[in-house]
Amino acid sequence: MSEVWVFHGAGSRFTSGIFTSRQQAEEFIQQYQLSGILTKYPLGISAYDWAQQEGIFQPTKPEQYTTGFIQRFTSASQEHYHYEDGKCDA
Template identity: 55%
Template sequence: MTADNEEVVWIFVGGKNPNPSAAFSSRESAEEWIAQTKLSGTLTAYPLNVPVYDWAIRKGIFKPSKPYQSSPKFIAGFSSAGLEHYHYEDGVNETG
């Protein structure tokens, strides 16, 4: 759960790989694995059962202002920097 008490799944994406390499129910479990394997990449908390596009609109992080921003292609590729996330280098949290 995040600070907003939303249920989340923690997704790890390594380096420049566009595909996730792991999913965890807790940040702690994810960080144990990242440290153990000395991975570099990003760990992000994604809300469960809420599309990121809808989540960002609900949070006021994003507001579609152009017609294409409501298109299926845009929604399918949508990502938000507003999601809780952490960066790792060789298994160490670089975010702080």
């Protein structure tokens, strides 16, 4: 499955960069000494559908089928890294 790396800066509502490799993303993060989260996302499928497909999440409550829930859905099972001032906290 194809994937991308998405960087969300600390306190940001929107993505500040999408990259084809973790290395490319980390170069950007380190260059500007950024803080935030770098997450790997599969292409062509939502995080909500991907988590169900992988058996990581199954909706069990009515609210988990709502648009509000689906549009905010993320999974801690997605590979992700935290950065502070350009350095990975891993």
